[in-house]
Amino acid sequence: MATQYGISGTTAKGIAASVERGVAEGVLGPGAALPPVRRLADELGVSPGTVATAYKELRGRGIVVTRGRGGTVVASAPAVASRRPPKVPPGLRDLAGGHPDPGLLPGLVPPSRLAPGARSHRSTPRLARLEEVVRDWLRPDGVPVDHVTFAHGALDLIGRLLSVELRPGDAVAMEDPGYHHLLDLVTALGLRSVPVTVDDEGMRPDALHGALRAGVRAVVCSPRAQNPYGGCFSAERRDALREALEEQPDVLVVENDHASAVTEAPLRTLTGGGLTRWVHVRTVSKFLGADLRWAAAACDATTLARHDGRLLLTSGWVSHLLQDAVYGLLTDEATRALVSRARETYALRRTALLRELGARDFEAHGVSGMNVWVPVADESAVVNGLRSYGWWVAAGARFRLSSGPGVRISVAELEPADAARLASDFAAVLGESEATYGG
Missing domain, CATH: 3.40.640.10 (Type I PLP-dependent aspartate aminotransferase-like (Major domain))
Known part of the structure; x- marks a missing residue:
């Protein structure tokens, strides 16, 4: 609760900075309620207008939201926080990042066409x-x-x-x-x-x-x-x-x-x-x-x-x-050919994983693109379970607003030969509890 963190400041900017510091340090977590304007004003010895201005600044930067009679609370994903994924633990196969296969990207060569001197950029x-x-x-x-x-x-x-x-x-x-x-x-x-x-x-x-x-x-x-x-x-x-x-x-x-x-x-x-x-x-x-x-x-x-x-x-x-x-x-014709090969390769890798998951009766989604979404009931159980088998997939929490839980598997670097092993490991993680953890 906000009462566990002592908001300080005698100006609107100072009060806003104090709240932002509490959010950044994790003391004020998502959903934490801030004191009502008049109460905080009395505690800090400032005018209600000063506190109201601070809250307005925090709302404008996405750090807090106002919920009518529910008061002002820390946003679910405040701007000083992030939904960025955790670092990949050492030794794990990274299927969480969503990045393209480096082997399917062209080399970057600095251009040489532009002559030196002033140009009318604007x-x-x-x-x-x-x-x-x-x-x-x-x-x-x-x-x-x-x-x-x-x-x-x-x-x-x-x-x-x-x-x-x-x-x-x-x-x-x-x-x-x-x-x-x-x-x-x-x-x-x-x-x-x-x-x-x-x-x-x-x-x-x-x-x-x-x-x-x-x-x-x-x-x-x-x-x-x-x-x-x-x-x-x-x-x-x-x-x-x-x-x-x-x-x-x-x-x-x-x-x-x-x-x-x-x-x-x-x-x-x-x-x-x-x-x-x-x-x-x-x-x-x-x-x-x-x-x-x-x-x-x-x-x-x-x-x-x-x-x-x-x-x-x-x-x-x-x-x-x-x-x-x-x-x-x-x-560049060579680059166009490489992009065409990448398009075919990503489709092959995605459909291979969907096929292997489907063969084991898992619900999975990915009709296009470089990712596969698998609905689960317990994201942490699946992510940590696959980690024990050497895979690192993305928990769905950072992608969701109100939809059901799931995990995202990036297939850009997942060869079809590896898809069967991943699907098998997925089944092993769920074990006999598919009704609990699966789709």
Whole structure:
């Protein structure tokens, strides 16, 4: 409880810093209640307005949330904490990280095309030749390409858009289970996540309708390779979601196609229909390497102006050296062949594990992408049990908002020959208690 931690300070900033320190040190855990404004003001000898300002600052940074009559409490994933996974114990096979196979990534060679000297980065922030490559990349998938922009990765772009479009306290519809860094980002911006259940076809329309009725200002979704569940929009699901969203023209729709080039599933994009506010985001981390902090996006004209306007005031532009490196790789025939091989390899590895788990009557999900989600009743029992067999998988807690427990298994480096052993070890961990620990 908050009474076990002595909040101090005589100014709003001092009080906020004291609370944040308690959260960072773990003394104030998720859900811990802070004292009512007037009571804390009396204890500290300050005005209620000073405490109210401190709480407002903490809410704006996503450290606390207000629950009406429930008072002010520490957020479930406060911005000073993290859902980052624990370090992989020595000697274990890492199937938790979600990283691509290094053997399927191209070598990164610094570009040499750019001559030294001053260039007009702000007036021409994007290389024209890379813009055309991006348009050629997106157009065949039905994404409108009239307006494109670049960013330093998908999280950078999504975070910038949400901070421009929304205000602290606004609600965002988020996939559940969903990508943990995005869940943390929403909290860090002082926004509220409204969970939207997913299945093998992505967001469920009934759950999205519920989120829209709750007044969300933005929707963040993955059209394929959904992380961690692996869902992929069918044509019917895409149409149902688009129909729901077209009834809310002021809601910003963020489509995160994070594993595009290495996902064998087709893209069925929400864009290109009757949406008013939308952005389709693609990054290259999964097939060119995480060190290339670059993402491309297509969007409507208003979203472009707001994103680029804020970018201009912060980093200004994405490095032309980085853009040139991305251009060189995206147009290189050898790299394209390697990406094609990676796409086939990841599909083979994922389907091999699904087949082995299915043969042992385990429920598992992963129709696309680089991960397999296995529902379980006790995440810790499964994670620790597999650890004893030399495997390290991800507990599902950091991916979930209100959905049921599970574990995420990343298959990028799991050879088909190893899938049978992992599935067998999974069965051994569950033993005769499948009804308790399994799906």
